[in-house]
Amino acid sequence: MNLRIIMLALVGFGLLLAPQHLKAQNPIITDVFTADPAPLVHNGTLYLYTSHDTASVTSTNYEMKDWLVFSTTDMKNWTNHGPKLSPKDFSWATGDAYAAEVEERDGKFYFYVSTFHKNDDRSDGGGAIGVAVADSPLGPFTDAKGEALIYNEMTTDNPHGWDDIDPSVFVDDDGQAYMYWGNGSLKMVKLKDNMVELDGSIKYYNPKNFVEGPWVYKRKGLYYLVYASHGGERERIEYAISDSPEGPWEYQGILADSAPNSFTIHPGIVNYKGKDYFFYHNGVLPTGGSYRRSITVDYMHYNKDGTIQKVEQTEKGVKAVE
Template sequence: MSRNPIIRHKFTADPTVLEHNGTVYLFTGHDEPPEGTDDYVMKDWLCFTSTELEAWRELPSPLKATDFAWASGDAYASKVIAHGGAYYWFVAVSHRDIPGKAIGVARAPSPGGPWQDAIGAPLITGDMLPQLHNEKENLDPTVFTDDDGKSYICWGHQVCHFAQLNVTFTGLNSEIRTIDLPQFMEGSHLYKKNSWYYLMYGYGQPEQIAYAMSRSIHGPWEFRGIVCGPAYNSETNRPATLDFMGKSWLFYHNGALPGGGSHRRSVCVGELEYLPDGTIKPFNMP
């Protein structure tokens, strides 16, 4: 395994990852605050590929926040998923007119692109929530398609929201409800393994990665503890998981590169292990 952080020439954050025909596609946020600025500056997303999780090749920047005509900017954490013979990229951005951030969807024929706004409008806006608790509430979407073909989206900042998507990913097919999780901050990641549903998320501040488990996508969710402690030199974290080469992997970010920190983060990866009862073995961030 290559040394962490795995991307060393740019600051990267908030990984989402999938495998296609033996190639791993790693999509990340892109931290680029100018010198002297200690704040989030994120305008686009990046994509890297690898066939062995060792060497990573950067593709041209595939998507930026303003590719969504209704967005004013701010490229927050995202999720890429294969669905119905195409690929969908769910992103969080700032809306030009509506408070509470917004979630958009881009579509492409392959994970390498080209990507285009799939709807021409946001999928989720702040005024769709039962109650807007904070202006960053529509952050960090994660999407999962169950064995029966139904797809679900989970997202939020300080409040964890959940809804079913319609079959074309152009709207919701249920009401928006909340999932009660201890010290939920953001960074949700929803997946299934060996008949268990897992919901990882950023826990507390500085954020650890915690998780809950359920036998149903609709819950109830049982909190099962901490996957790993706070990332080095970063107040946030965002998990992504991948089964590849016969092992399970956890992607995350820290602030370990020279000049790095909470607003200049870097994606890392390590092996994730499960115990016989389905719980996750505590992860030591390599």
């Protein structure tokens, strides 16, 4: 066989392999580093609210200046709508833009964010949760309260100053809204109908191995608490189930292993067009890592008793939907 035939054969073999590579979808966002996915479905569109990693390759800490929004109608093609909110939009805030989530109620969209509070007459600084509001899932969002919804001095169960982060909010079938958050322990409080005021006292929980990043939702009468947990050197995802949004929470086990090339992992769960999706982040993009993360998505499957099968993290990702 001469050299030309050998080269043609190698090219043909490469073309056979190429379609398999091109089918790889994860990470779903590749033009910018993103983390902490928070999906929301509205009028047939899936909106994805994310943190935005801007740290340099050599950085040894997070640099996150704003929150981004993406959308899709087919789980394959994603539109980047750019930054829609920043800590600078809150007069009381300072520092980075950590995990956030958007909840819809009565035609308005409430953007719950975690950042840090300025050192002033209300707070000596530390982690804080704020809320912005808009008439559209794409904004424009403005501070809905004029002050932090939660600031560090309101919780005293942990000595570190960053325990009030990572809000997760949902409205139950009876109209009662709940917010969950925390690092080191899980906190919960009811919200008033206006979604910007607390309704009662803060409650504290200690789910097994809980670290941070709670995601709470309801499915077929069961309440699910999904969170980042101790997974050895890196976080992983575990979950618990309850018959009540106020617990007690019954531990169920590991939902997803640690993410490749990232110390952290953060869940975002949604049902869209009949499929259940598990969003998370890893650090697999070129030059990526724990401070330069990328959002991915894989399928999630339930057992008949409501428990969840362990998520398989894949490069292939999910198929397009109509």
